Amino acid sequence: MDMVTLQRRYGAQFAMVRKVLGVAPNAAAYLEIWPIGMRTYNVLVPNFLNLPFLLFGFGPPKATVGLAMYTASRAAGCAYCASHCCAFALRRGADEGDLVRIVGRGPASGGYSSAERSALDVAEGLGRVPGSLTPAQRDALRDSFSPADAEWLVLAVAVMGFLNKFNDTVGIPLEESMLALADEVIGPTGWTAGKHLPIPAATVTPTKPQPDRFVDLLGLLPVLPSVIRADKHWTSGVPHSWPAVGIHLRQRTGHDFPILAHLSHGRAIRALAAVLGANTDPKQSRLGLRAKHLAGLVYANAVEDEALAKSARNLAEYAGATTSQLAGSRAGLDVHTDTALAYAEAASSSPAQITPEVVAAATKKLAPPEIIELTVWISVMQLLHRLHAFYE
Numbered sequence: 001m002d003m004v005t006l007q008r009r010y011g012a013q014f015a016m017v018r019k020v021l022g023v024a025p026n027a028a029a030y031l032e033i034w035p036i037g038m039r040t041y042n043v044l045v046p047n048f049l050n051l052p053f054l055l056f057g058f059g060p061p062k063a064t065v066g067l068a069m070y071t072a073s074r075a076a077g078c079a080y081c082a083s084h085c086c087a088f089a090l091r092r093g094a095d096e097g098d099l100v101r102i103v104g105r106g107p108a109s110g111g112y113s114s115a116e117r118s119a120l121d122v123a124e125g126l127g128r129v130p131g132s133l134t135p136a137q138r139d140a141l142r143d144s145f146s147p148a149d150a151e152w153l154v155l156a157v158a159v160m161g162f163l164n165k166f167n168d169t170v171g172i173p174l175e176e177s178m179l180a181l182a183d184e185v186i187g188p189t190g191w192t193a194g195k196h197l198p199i200p201a202a203t204v205t206p207t208k209p210q211p212d213r214f215v216d217l218l219g220l221l222p223v224l225p226s227v228i229r230a231d232k233h234w235t236s237g238v239p240h241s242w243p244a245v246g247i248h249l250r251q252r253t254g255h256d257f258p259i260l261a262h263l264s265h266g267r268a269i270r271a272l273a274a275v276l277g278a279n280t281d282p283k284q285s286r287l288g289l290r291a292k293h294l295a296g297l298v299y300a301n302a303v304e305d306e307a308l309a310k311s312a313r314n315l316a317e318y319a320g321a322t323t324s325q326l327a328g329s330r331a332g333l334d335v336h337t338d339t340a341l342a343y344a345e346a347a348s349s350s351p352a353q354i355t356p357e358v359v360a361a362a363t364k365k366l367a368p369p370e371i372i373e374l375t376v377w378i379s380v381m382q383l384l385h386r387l388h389a390f391y392e
Contacts, residue, residue, distance in 0.1 A: 254318030
């Protein structure tokens with residue numbers, strides 16, 4: 001999808017993300033191939049990051065949020081997101097040295113407060129596949145921050161689960177300004193663009209982002225009404241608290257997603273429920289819900305998340321999967337579904353193992369909107385997995 005068309009459709013959202021990040025992400029052009037994918041991004045990111053309130057100092061320290069997002073991205077092996085989170089953290093006031101010290105840091109690494117260390121430990125534990133979060137790390141985060149702020153930090157790391165999986169699996173090419181910045185700031189830590197290298201890669205002089213200034217943030221005000229209107233439209237009719245949101249989802253999907261019972265921030269609950277509803281709407285699916293939910297089960301089994309696997313089995317059964325298919329048998333599956341499951345297997349690890357052979361097989365049997373839909377759903381599953389890993 002060309003950026004001119006995207007600008008026309010999502011001008012207000014692009015204006016906000018440019019203020020927050022400095023660029024309009026190239027990922028948007030791929031997400032819009034299946035429009036629910038772009039809607040998923042536009043609903044999840046601002047609501048899980050509590051934008052624009054985070055920028056004005058509400059919630060946990062915004063530099064710590066940026067460092068946690070960066071830590072999770074490095075742990076997940078997503079070079080694209082690591083470069084973006086580098087820029088995000090610098091704009092939120094983090095020091096370059098803070099970013100450099102994250103890689104290879106130990107429990108007693110200097111330069112961080114105990115609260116910052118607790119956030120980075122949780123981000124790293126949730127970002128790894130399989131996860132490595134310990135009860136002690138979970139408790140340390142809760143001891144270091146208020147319940148509300150601890151939840152915002154977990155939500156920020158969780159939404160990076162969505163972004164890490166999508167951008168890494170698709171291999172989104174980096175924007176040239178992001179590449180130049182990351183090369184200079186985090187290149188010395190071993191970061192490389194890898195498969196995200198732009199083709200051709202132009203030489204761009206990096207411009208160091210400056211920390212947020214109140215006068216600059218005021219530039220968001222003209223676009224906020226349009227952003228808010230779109231968000232209200234996309235989340236219309238969706239409850240913002242448990243158990244109402246669980247009832248709402250069960251009526252539409254056959255499953256209530258009990259992980260939502262652990263969350264208290266209404267805008268995040270509503271956003272996630274709206275995304276789950278849109279992604280499981282048979283009228284919106286190009287791939288087909290049975291194939292989609294069996295692919296979600298492949299991911300849940302790969303990351304050894306039994307609670308997530310139970311959710312995936314419930315959804316797949318509701319969509320018509322047989323008992324043997326739920327148990328992993330592919331007997332009787334059509335080539336279309338079998339291809340989707342093979343793609344899901346390759347995408348489930350972090351980093352994803354999307355080889356040229358996987359690409360050739362997927363593009364032979366699946367249309368581009370089906371591939372994007374499948375990747376978006378696996379990415380939503382990774383977001384849910386990070387929430388499960390912390391709360392369950």
